[in-house]
Amino acid sequence: MIASGRIAALGILVVGVMLIVGVLILAKKGKLSPKIRKVPGLTAIEESIGRCTEMGRPVHFAVGRSSLTSPNAAETIAGLSLLGHVAKLAAQYGVELIFTNQLPEVQPLGEDIVQQGFVASGKGEQYDSKNVRFLSSFAMAYTSGAIGIMHREKIAANFMLGGWYAESLIMAEAGFNQGAIQVAGTTQFAQLPFFITVCDYVLIGEELLAAAAYVSEDQVQLGSLVGQDFMKLIAIFLVLAGALLSTVGLSDLARLFRL
Amino acid sequence: MIEAIGNVIAAACILSIFSYLYSENRAFRLVEHLFIGIAAGHMVVMTIFTLRSSLWVPLSRGSTVLVIPLVLGLLLYFIFSKKYSYIYRLSMALLIGVGTGLSLRAAAHANLAVQIAATMTPLVASPLDAFKTFNNILTLVMVVGTISYFFFHWEQRGILGASGKIGRYAMMIAFGASFGNTVMGRLAVLIGQVDFLLFTEGIYVIPVALVCFLVAAFYPGLKSKKPKKDRT
Amino acid sequence: MGAIMKLRAIDPKVVYLLLFIVLAVPLIRPIGLPIEVSMYAQRFYNQVEALKPGALVFYSLSFTVAKTVEFYPQMVAVTQHLVAKKARIVYASWLVDNPPLVEKLFTDLSFEKRGLKYGTDYVHLGFIPGVATGMASFARDVHKTVGADYGGKPVGDLPLMAEAKKAQDFVLLVGFLSINFDQFVGQIQTPYKLPLVVGTDGVSFAGMLPYLSAGQVMGILNSMIGAAEYEALIRVTGKGTGYMDAQQMSHFLIIALVIVGNVAMIMQRGSRRESR
């Protein structure tokens, strides 16, 4: 028995799973050559790490406040994937990476991911666990600690990728006052205006979630982005068809979606 | 009396944090560390109480299944072992699995099905209303535009390009409106703080802070030795 | 021209200082900027205005300490109006956070100096635990639910409480609620069909509007604006007016600085073109 009120959602989920899995299989067989548009925010990550090398100043990374046990876990997972990418680059360039954290459950992962990033770049011995800092799970205490660290360590690049809430603007302004290049991303709509106005590059919603696949340069993962495009096309079709049909009095499609 | 002392301490904390606006300084640093320390203690206390009620009490009353999270929770501490650190991943796997599941179902239901259904309304408002009809059409166009902004694979040219452009503008209006609308709520908290500083014993801290600030500003030699604002 | 060039990049520290001043001045001396009173506040006012002298009012609170800024000015304004209408008030809280605030209200409004007598004109019952169950049992039998008042006096010894034995004994419910609002409506307002007016915070306001159109709530005060509106209605210049003045002055400051910055930028662009 399918729960009432959730039938349409299940249908969407099934279609989405089939599409993405199908595309992943195609990509794995090498039958798909995705041409993904440039996402400026993601190409900027490497540039800003390069800038840190020139200036001899550290990079700051944070994933925000969306708990892994909440429905917003996906953005934290996306942020953590990017942390791995940044850790690899930082190790390659020989830049100090400071990861500040306010989610206790992310702390062991953060230590592991940063270390693995250094190991992947062949510089495992340079990893220093004191740079993966748990500050507080009390949001504003974390924020005060993070802005203090950003100032004292004179960071030259600031990456805020994950689930951000009220602290977004405080940290972005602190980063701006430090003259750091800032790349931010979240799916939390209320915080996007602040990132858009204050940060240099912003990953809006889906761009953040797709970022890890994008930077992986792995054909299979990139393939799944093509699947996402097909889903968007379907969404556009459904939205247009539903609105036009109900305008002429056929609200069956709309009713279907409320099942 | 105790209340007055409390207010003075509170005002000192507030002013020290505000002093960050000028520059990071010793007073801010001290309060920052104190704040983190107390917050950490508070969270530890809260967590212990939570674990007592959600783990220890039911476990001692015979809910033996709870041995699983107990063991998984303890396995997390293998992160500190050099040799066996990978064991902690078993516990994290539970969290990531549950988190992914929760995200998937929320995405499919609340964010896809419900939002798509909400857009499927008649465009022409009944009874006939030109303004409402215009709004309905505009909403539809803007929703489609915003979605097409996010295409990764297909080039943003032709219809897709035009639609994506509409999406960009729609988002800019939305960001502007959301920005303007948030100002009110953020200022409300600040007003409360200014009110507290002006109308409690906290007001005595303001001149002290000013003196410290002026001393620090005009005698740079002292700057490295004395904090800019009074300490708590 | 030089001055305008400087304005182009206004030092953030200047903005911070100006903002602080613009906030502090109206708090010290409220200006009383004209405001349009909304229908929500007007309806709240009408309910209280219609009270007959001696009417029994149940006044309850449920919001966390952090929301005090938004609620307290409303409470002060509404209480002043209730006292002026000679209503007899029973105070209670559904959250541990709130009783100290009620006591503060008594001292801030100097109840004793006004000649109000504890026990006959007003009573403070303190915190009533249990949220929904507590509310339901309070509505059924006040004396069984609350044995003693906030100060520990047996409820039976208070003359006012002899008349307040169940929900129906009250003629008006005044609530300052953010959390537990729906329980309050479900357990006390709807079953006993009592008129309810609510003061609330900015976050909860929109969620309460459906209750207003359904007639379950008769009037709503929305955050600081609501307090300022109420003060305008009862012709008092209080904290709400000061807060709202501060709020609006800071809005005007931001708007003015944004315009100045843009004008300076455009003029500079123009002069650069001329010099070419």
Place this chain on the structure above:
Amino acid sequence: MTSIDLRRDIAYVIVFIMGIITTVEYFVVSPGLRSISADVQSWATIVAAFSLGVGSINLLRIHGRQVVKRGQGYYNNAVLLAGMCMTIVVGLWGTTSHPTYQFIFFNILYPSDTAVWSLLGFYIASAAVRTLRIRTKEGAVLLVAGILTLIKNSPTMGVVWGGFSVIGDWLLSVPNSAAVRGIMICSAIGVLALGLRVLLRQERTSLGGR
């Protein structure tokens, strides 16, 4: 496919099973599955609670090391540790309703918390003044929408001209909600794909894999 690495594979099997249980339970009516899923979710919260210990050890290590080394500004680190220990001791021995705990909570923790919050008030003003500029067409659109909603939230301006609140409400209810909906739909699609990549072991970094 490389050879089986038990250390990683077991973790991924757990991720997959837990993900499927939590997702499927939501869509089907099955009391058995529902109770399993509820159990699994409460386990996750318990495990997450345990991780606070890892964070606290991190705090103790970093700040303890500073104090022992007498590094620069070590007294700050000492204050942090002292504050932490004091709060824990008072909180556990005297519970959170102990007067000392209440004093710390209401006179240090709460004002500091709201003070950091209030920094937002200052920053939102300075960010508005600095960034709301007509540099590009898009910037101009953002600026106009921002100023109009700001005016809408100033009731005095409503006395001047009633149209401000109409425009402000329109901005929030039409373009704003349309864009929010578009972003939400796309983010949800992104979550779907990301979730599948994680469950199918395509995206491995998040579990410390390479």
